[in-house]
Amino acid sequence: MKRVAPIPPSLGTRFLALLVDSLLLATFLLMGEFLGRALVFPVEEGSLRTAQEILERLHYAALGGAGLLIAVVWHAARRLLGGTPGLSFAGALPQAESEVPWDLTLRGWFTLLFVELTFFTGWLVTEVNLGTFFTNFDKAAGVIRGLLHPSGAVLFEGLILLIQTLFLAFMATAFAIPPAFLLAFAAARNLTRESPAAKFVYTALRTAMNLTRAVEPLVWALIFISWVGIGPFAGVLALWVHSVASLVKLYSEQIESIDRGPMDAIKATGAGTLQVLRYGVVPQVIPPFLSFTIYRWDINVRMSTIIGFVGGGGIGYILKPRVDLGEWGEVGTLVLLIAVAVWVMDLVSARIRERIV
Amino acid sequence: MTAPVAVTVERLSKVWPDGIRALDDVSLEVREGEFLAVLGLSGSGKSTLLRCINRLIDPTEGKISIFGRDVTSAEGAGLRALRREAGMIFQQFNLVKRHSVRDNVLSGALGRTGTLRSLFLLFSDADRAEAQACLDRVGMGDRGDSRADALSGGQQQRVAIARALMQRPKLILADEPVASLDPALRNSVMRHVEALNREEGITVICSLHDLDLMKRYATRAVALREGKLVHEGKPEDFDLATLKSIYGQEAEFGFEAAS
Ligand SMILES: Nc1ncnc2c1ncn2[C@@H]1O[C@H](COP(=O)(O)OP(=O)(O)OP(=O)(O)O)[C@@H](O)[C@H]1O
Ligand SMILES: [Mg+2]
Numbered sequence: 001m002k003r004v005a006p007i008p009p010s011l012g013t014r015f016l017a018l019l020v021d022s023l024l025l026a027t028f029l030l031m032g033e034f035l036g037r038a039l040v041f042p043v044e045e046g047s048l049r050t051a052q053e054i055l056e057r058l059h060y061a062a063l064g065g066a067g068l069l070i071a072v073v074w075h076a077a078r079r080l081l082g083g084t085p086g087l088s089f090a091g092a093l094p095q096a097e098s099e100v101p102w103d104l105t106l107r108g109w110f111t112l113l114f115v116e117l118t119f120f121t122g123w124l125v126t127e128v129n130l131g132t133f134f135t136n137f138d139k140a141a142g143v144i145r146g147l148l149h150p151s152g153a154v155l156f157e158g159l160i161l162l163i164q165t166l167f168l169a170f171m172a173t174a175f176a177i178p179p180a181f182l183l184a185f186a187a188a189r190n191l192t193r194e195s196p197a198a199k200f201v202y203t204a205l206r207t208a209m210n211l212t213r214a215v216e217p218l219v220w221a222l223i224f225i226s227w228v229g230i231g232p233f234a235g236v237l238a239l240w241v242h243s244v245a246s247l248v249k250l251y252s253e254q255i256e257s258i259d260r261g262p263m264d265a266i267k268a269t270g271a272g273t274l275q276v277l278r279y280g281v282v283p284q285v286i287p288p289f290l291s292f293t294i295y296r297w298d299i300n301v302r303m304s305t306i307i308g309f310v311g312g313g314g315i316g317y318i319l320k321p322r323v324d325l326g327e328w329g330e331v332g333t334l335v336l337l338i339a340v341a342v343w344v345m346d347l348v349s350a351r352i353r354e355r356i357v
Numbered sequence: 358m359t360a361p362v363a364v365t366v367e368r369l370s371k372v373w374p375d376g377i378r379a380l381d382d383v384s385l386e387v388r389e390g391e392f393l394a395v396l397g398l399s400g401s402g403k404s405t406l407l408r409c410i411n412r413l414i415d416p417t418e419g420k421i422s423i424f425g426r427d428v429t430s431a432e433g434a435g436l437r438a439l440r441r442e443a444g445m446i447f448q449q450f451n452l453v454k455r456h457s458v459r460d461n462v463l464s465g466a467l468g469r470t471g472t473l474r475s476l477f478l479l480f481s482d483a484d485r486a487e488a489q490a491c492l493d494r495v496g497m498g499d500r501g502d503s504r505a506d507a508l509s510g511g512q513q514q515r516v517a518i519a520r521a522l523m524q525r526p527k528l529i530l531a532d533e534p535v536a537s538l539d540p541a542l543r544n545s546v547m548r549h550v551e552a553l554n555r556e557e558g559i560t561v562i563c564s565l566h567d568l569d570l571m572k573r574y575a576t577r578a579v580a581l582r583e584g585k586l587v588h589e590g591k592p593e594d595f596d597l598a599t600l601k602s603i604y605g606q607e608a609e610f611g612f613e614a615a616s
Contacts, residue, residue: 261451264413265517269524270441270468271475278476279464283455 009092018071020086025074026067028114031121033058038124051125081106146328147335154322154330158315158337165314166341168232169300172239177293180244183209184251185277191255205248212245217303221312232313239300239307250292251285258284291353298349305338360389362425363528363560364410369419371405371584379405380416381584387562389527392554394575394592395564398604401581403564407530410562411443412436423528441468444521446531446550450513452505458516459501462488465523491519495549511542518549529553531563535570543567547574568600568610 009017037054074084082105083093102108183205185191192202220238228234263280271279308316315338322330364387371380379402387393395403408414410421412428421428423442431439444465452461463480466487470480480488492498495515505513514534521529531550535543551574553559565571571578572592580588580595580603588599600610 261447261449262453264408265445265447265451265520266453266464266467267413268411268440268443268445268530269465269520270437270439271464272437272467272472274472275467275475279453279456279467283453286455 009087009090013090013092014075014087017084017086017090017092018075020089021071021074021084022064022068022086024067024085024110024114025070026064028110028117029063029066030058030060031117033063034121034124035117051127055125083107085111143328147332149329150333150336151327151329152333154318154333155337157318158334161308161315161318162337162341164232165304165308165316166301166345168235168312168314169239169297169304171236172243172300172304173293173297175236175240176243176247176296180247180251181289183244183248184255185281187248187252188255189252190258190260191277191281209245209248212241213249217242217307218310221307221310225311230311230313235304235307235312235314238312239303242303243296243300247292247296250296251289254285254288254292255281287356291356294349294352298345301345302342360391363387363389363391363423364562365420365422366406366410367420369406369409369421370417371402371409371414372417378584380409380581383419383581383584383586385579385586385589387560389560390554390558392551392561392563392574392576394571394578395562395581396566396568396571396578396595396603397564397581399566402584403581404532405584406581407445407532407562407564410530411440411445413445437468441524442526443528443530444524444526446514446517446521446529446534448533448536450510450517452513452517452520454504454506456505457501458492458497458503458505458508459485459488461505461516462491462501462519462523465491465520468524488519488523491522492516494522494552495519510538511546514538514546515549518546518553522553526559528560528562531561533564533566536566543570544573550574568595571595 034054037057038049038051071084071086074081078084082100083097085107087093088098088107102111186198186201187205187209189202192198217238220241221234224234224237228237258281262284263276266276266280304312304314305316305319308314308318309320311317315334319331319334322334364385366383366385369380369383370378372378381402383402383406395406397403405414409416410423410428412431416429419429423439426439428436428439453464456464460478463478463484466480466484467475470484474480489498489501492501495518497512497515497519500508500512500516505516508516529550534550535546538546547570550561550563554561563575565575572595575592578588578590578592578595579586580599582603587603588595590599597610601608
């Protein structure tokens, strides 16, 4: 039904395609230069440079320009050379052309070469060294031996702080429920279609929550530690912010998937907006909300160990100094405690969630 | 002697954002106490018409009034007050599944209950007694404590009728109320709608696709075809030729062959 006749690509699409092609070609050239400098002329450059040093010496501007130039030429000579990868990316290739087998197109060969180049460049950029990986094992053996022989010295302290961790995660979740519950309605598309103001609130809220979630809980922990000081409360606040943002997303997606019927029926009785939400929406979403919330607690237990590492309280807090001092036996005990707690939480929360839905 | 007008629809059109003209210049008048059947093929605009009358859908053009009051321009509290006059019954029942049967019926009183009280399901004793009476009327008096989704389809629809009755409506909008029920159960539900019409004098506008039901219950019928009102008359006026003009030449009607 759709796309009966090929629609000529719009100016915007063609611009996007050209942009993508320029970037691809420039990257291609830069990777070529990187490999050349690293492999072919290592001595000329003064041998054994680190990947970072080579990256600093590449000719970004010149090769970027060259990439753009080649892209323009390819677009101009499209009849002869075939469609570009950018056009394919922008969805602007005619049906007939996108059905040609890849090994008959320049685009296909370019893509193949590009992927291979990326792999070899990546090997050097990340300084992959299989030699040390296979020969230096004995250095790590001490750590692993320690982890496998947990010491009883921190068992009691660890258990106490594990309890703190579980409560920390719980409080973060509990504090997150009321704001997330209220915001979720304003962040649900199906409830915010009526007026432009509601649509605006929807978009603003969605964006704010996505940004909040994009910031790692670790960063939130650093912020709150400088705010309320080192300790579990900072951890609660850090996980709270993150939990609100993710619960709003989960809750509102649930609201978006409800059956409209009961809402219409309640509206038809002459009920007001709050009543429609209370009777037409809330009963449908309570069980999934509960399930998401328990799942969130589960996640918060995992996250709180990392947060503890930087001073957010809980068991992670005493883990850090032992790692620094190389007390691998004690680290082993704590890691084991965390693993058991996470495993049990996982089982319990899965079980409860099964029961609810 | 004609009864006063209950519903007036004047030159009503509804165009959806995708360009579909679901209603096209529809005008009609319903008098108090009538049982008006709305016929038409699937997609002919029956639901759209009913939902415009209580403004679950905003019409594109035209004017609707119920009991002399303009629905199309009503907003906020005024619109909600008008909606209270019209109880609605849906093909899919649309009960709140996780609520008890009693709470579902009580939700019919939301329009006259304070917001704060209703958020906590705090209804007055008088409302509770009235809800029980509504349930008794549809023969569901002993099922008040069941969860709505524990009932059969026919029972759910009777609860939905009780909920509409709880609104103390002067008008009932029923959108294919028995289309998703077993044919054997259809009359048991339709009879309750008929009783409200006959005994309480509640005006009924009911979309139907079953012609036998139309002939049996309606006092008058209109037919929609592609959003246009194509026929209007007494149930007995709908003869084979008329029906073919509504449903298309290919349609077959069992009762015609039998009679
Ligand atoms: N929310 C909507 N958005 C867009 N188009 C809609 C919407 N609701 C209905 N329509 C369209 O309006 C037309 C009339 O639909 P309507 O539901 O009123 O028909 P109907 O007579 O009730 O049909 P049925 O017997 O299937 O219930 C159809 O073409 C339908 O696709
Ligand atoms: Mg319909």
